[in-house]
Amino acid sequence: xIAIVDYGMGNLRSVENALRRLGADxxxxxxxxxxxxxxxxxxxxxxxxxxAMENLRRAGLVxxxxxxxxxxxxxxxxxxxxxxxxxxxxxxCIGLFxxxxxxxxxxxNVKVPHMGWNRIGNLESKLFKGMQDGEYVYFVHSYYPxxxxxxxxxxxxxxxxxxxxxxxxxxxxxxxxxxSGDAGEMIIGNFLRL
Amino acid sequence: xxxxxxxxxxxxxGGRTVKGINFEGLRDVGDAVELGSYYARSGADExxxxxxxxxxxxxxxxxxxxxxxxxxxNIPFTVGGGIGSVEDAARLLDAGADKISINSAAIASPSLxxxxxxxxxxxxxxxxxxxxxxxxxxxRATTHGGSRPTDKELFSWAREAQERGAGEILxxxxxxxxxxxxxxxxxxxxxxxxxxxxxxxxxGAGSVSDIAEVLTAxxxxxxxxxxxxxxxxxxxxxxxxxxxxKNINVRI
Numbered sequence: 429x430i431a432i433v434d435y436g437m438g439n440l441r442s443v444e445n446a447l448r449r450l451g452a453d454x455x456x457x458x459x460x461x462x463x464x465x466x467x468x469x470x471x472x473x474x475x476x477x478x479x480a481m482e483n484l485r486r487a488g489l490v491x492x493x494x495x496x497x498x499x500x501x502x503x504x505x506x507x508x509x510x511x512x513x514x515x516x517x518x519x520x521c522i523g524l525f526x527x528x529x530x531x532x533x534x535x536x537n538v539k540v541p542h543m544g545w546n547r548i549g550n551l552e553s554k555l556f557k558g559m560q561d562g563e564y565v566y567f568v569h570s571y572y573p574x575x576x577x578x579x580x581x582x583x584x585x586x587x588x589x590x591x592x593x594x595x596x597x598x599x600x601x602x603x604x605x606x607x608s609g610d611a612g613e614m615i616i617g618n619f620l621r622l
Numbered sequence: 623x624x625x626x627x628x629x630x631x632x633x634x635x636g637g638r639t640v641k642g643i644n645f646e647g648l649r650d651v652g653d654a655v656e657l658g659s660y661y662a663r664s665g666a667d668e669x670x671x672x673x674x675x676x677x678x679x680x681x682x683x684x685x686x687x688x689x690x691x692x693x694x695x696n697i698p699f700t701v702g703g704g705i706g707s708v709e710d711a712a713r714l715l716d717a718g719a720d721k722i723s724i725n726s727a728a729i730a731s732p733s734l735x736x737x738x739x740x741x742x743x744x745x746x747x748x749x750x751x752x753x754x755x756x757x758x759x760x761x762r763a764t765t766h767g768g769s770r771p772t773d774k775e776l777f778s779w780a781r782e783a784q785e786r787g788a789g790e791i792l793x794x795x796x797x798x799x800x801x802x803x804x805x806x807x808x809x810x811x812x813x814x815x816x817x818x819x820x821x822x823x824x825x826g827a828g829s830v831s832d833i834a835e836v837l838t839a840x841x842x843x844x845x846x847x848x849x850x851x852x853x854x855x856x857x858x859x860x861x862x863x864x865x866x867x868k869n870i871n872v873r874i
Contacts, residue, residue, distance in 0.1 A: 438742070438743070439715055439716065439718070441692055441716070441717075441718040442692065442718060442720070445692055445693050445718065446696065448693070449696065474742075474743055474745070474746075475742070475743045476743075534818035537623070539624075539818060539819060539820045539843060540818055540819070541744060541745055541789055541819070541820075542624060543624070543745065543789065543790065543820050543843075544624045544625060544627050544667065544820070544843065544844070545624065545625045545627065545667055545873040546623070546624045546625065547625075564625060564873040566697070566698060567624070568698075568745040568789075569745075570744075584623060585623070585624060604698075606696070607696065607697060607698045607720065608696070608697075609662065609696050609697050610696070612696065613696060
């Protein structure tokens with residue numbers, strides 16, 4: 429069973445739909461026991477990362493997530509909260525990935541939010557099995573995790589940043605695989621088979 | 623670098639698309655989910671569904687349709703038409719929409735942008751502006767399909783929408799919409815200059831060159847079109863290949 433963590437950060441429907449299309453057995457939950465016993469844990473998230481962190485704390489889920497030993501995938505803000513710190517609301521985060529999360533600086537040809545399809549490269553993980561550098565995926569965000577030793581995919585939007593991170597059994601994507609067409613479905617499928 | 627987006631717009635009434643021809647491999651062009659899925663497979667980067675229903679019953683149908691779209695389609699989609707309150711936006715978010723587009727209601731009550739954006743994030747809010755270049759040369763936002771000018775000047779209104787939390791601006795020139803004579807690229811370029819959020823160009827595309835021009839000289843981040851796709855004049859795949867040949871960064 430796959431647990432989709434419901435901690436009050438945006439709509440989970442698109443993640444649910446993606447899992448349903450892949451025929452996966454999942455449950456949307458905020459229950460620590462259900463999350464601990466799940467084979468896979470998905471931590472989605474849309475919105476403000478500082479608020480996401482606060483919601484996880486209030487729900488008593490920070491340590492639950494930190495101690496998980498099965499594969500965990502954070503998406504967008506769900507990944508950012510697994511980083512060390514975010515500039516958004518100057519908040520300390522869970523600290524699994526060795527990256528800080530910073531805000532994009534708007535410039536000519538660098539719109540903020542970074543919204544749309546962008547290429548990912550330097551792919552280094554089973555998460556991207558069957559894919560090649562240069563694949564397009566869908567991003568919507570104003571803050572990004574910097575490059576770090578945990579980076580397993582990069583993208584460029586004014587700066588090079590971590591499009592995906594991995595530390596032990598924890599994975600994160602800044603883009604939305606659930607909205608990235610066939611490429612995204614392949615990534616979620618790979619995560620389910622890790 | 624983020625790719626320029628090509629976005630087909632589907633008009634929906636009573637849960638069915640109202641324009642389009644039957645493409646090969648498409649069973650029912652009136653089925654909004656099937657047509658959207660066809661466009662997604664052809665390379666559309668996002669979809670926009672515009673509810674042009676007039677009655678309450680038809681609007682209820684639209685919400686159920688949005689649920690079906692969210693179930694089936696694996697690329698982002700925006701819904702618009704008749705969204706007048708935070709509750710309307712919430713209902714469509716719950717149904718699975720990735721973004722909502724607001725137009726007249728934002729002009730009538732600009733704080734609607736703040737209220738939706740602060741609750742659901744800027745990425746969820748597209749502010750659509752139908753503007754017309756007046757005789758004095760000033761671009762003014764209009765309502766009622768371009769027939770009623772408002773006191774809102776295009777550039778300052780777009781800027782205000784951004785400051786209130788809009789994540790994107792969808793700009794249609796009512797002087798060009800439906801004419802298929804191309805876009806006012808100078809106006810688009812100026813819009814790109816005054817905004818830091820993405821701009822979607824709409825209304826006026828008659829050819830591949832028009833779209834290429836608004837994405838380059840007009841500095842638009844995305845182009846939205848209806849007729850040229852619905853009537854099979856060009857497929858999205860062919861359009862994107864031709865744009866790529868012109869060195870425009872598109873996802874293929």
